[in-house]
Amino acid sequence: MALFVYSKYYDLKWEAHVFPCEKYRLVRARLLQSGVADVSDFVEAQPADDADILLVHTKAYLRRLYDYTRSPISAIFELEAPLFYETLSAFFRMTGGTIEAARRAILERSFWANIGGGFHHAFPDHGEGFCAINDVAVAIRVLQKEGLIKRAAVVDCDLHQGNGTAFIFQNDPSVFTFSIHQQNLYPPKQKSDLDIGLDDFTGD
Known part of the structure; x- marks a missing residue:
């Protein structure tokens, strides 16, 4: 049986942007409509915290992400998209979702998937290609720190x-x-x- 992590707060709030922000909601809806999943198969994603993010990203970069939320348009030069407070919150929540799905898959020895994330263009000290936080890298570092995985x-x-x-x-x-x-x-x-x-x- 497949189980999923999701949140309605995954919306990146990029109206009229090339990135298909609605895809997370649509994937969840399709899973429900097709009978692959039931409402009870979804767990609410909780945001990652700064300590999690700093296992991969630099303090200077994290500080810059917070600064962008006070001037969202300035983020376009780095991320190719504005970074509103709600957008950064969505990145934190999707990163938390990836951590939760990976952790549950290991502890419960079952299949879990996060319907969000995959921001593989984010580097330790900068973002690019619509990716602010590398959620997969953060999840790996968190699980290694917790002793749940070595490799x-x-x-x-x-x-x-x-x-x-x-x-x-x-x-x-x-x-x-x-x-x-x-x-x-x-x-x-x-x-x-x-x-x-x-x-x-x-x-x-």
């Missing part, structure tokens, strides 16, 4: 390479990073443990 593997099947995640774990033998992506596309590539760059128009 982890990141399997990234997005169209774009997970450059932030690759960079974060580049010299860490405890985390194996794998990315399969379109090669001739954003972002400038970092080195994962295993990269498979596909040509344009590659099919199944």
Whole structure:
């Protein structure tokens, strides 16, 4: 049985932006409508706290994220999107959701998924590509700190390479990073443990 972490507060509040902010709500609705999940199969995501975020990101960067909420438009030059207070709160909550799903999967030995997150373009000291916080990296560090895991593997099947995640774990033998992506596309590539760059128009 699949179980899920979600929150209505996952909405990034980017009206008329290329990023499909409604996708989290729509995925949850589809899971319910298709009968794959029941309302009782969802757990409310709680926000990650600063201590969690600082396991991956620098203090200066976290401070800059908070500063952006006082001048949201200025974040466009870094994140390619404005960073309102509600937007930053959504990033914190989705990061908490990834932590919760991973923790429950280990403790309960069952399948859990967070319907949000995957912000693999965020680096320790900066964000890019609509990604402010690298939730997967934070979750791995939290679980390692709690002693729930020693090693982890990141399997990234997005169209774009997970450059932030690759960079974060580049010299860490405890985390194996794998990315399969379109090669001739954003972002400038970092080195994962295993990269498979596909040509344009590659099919199944």
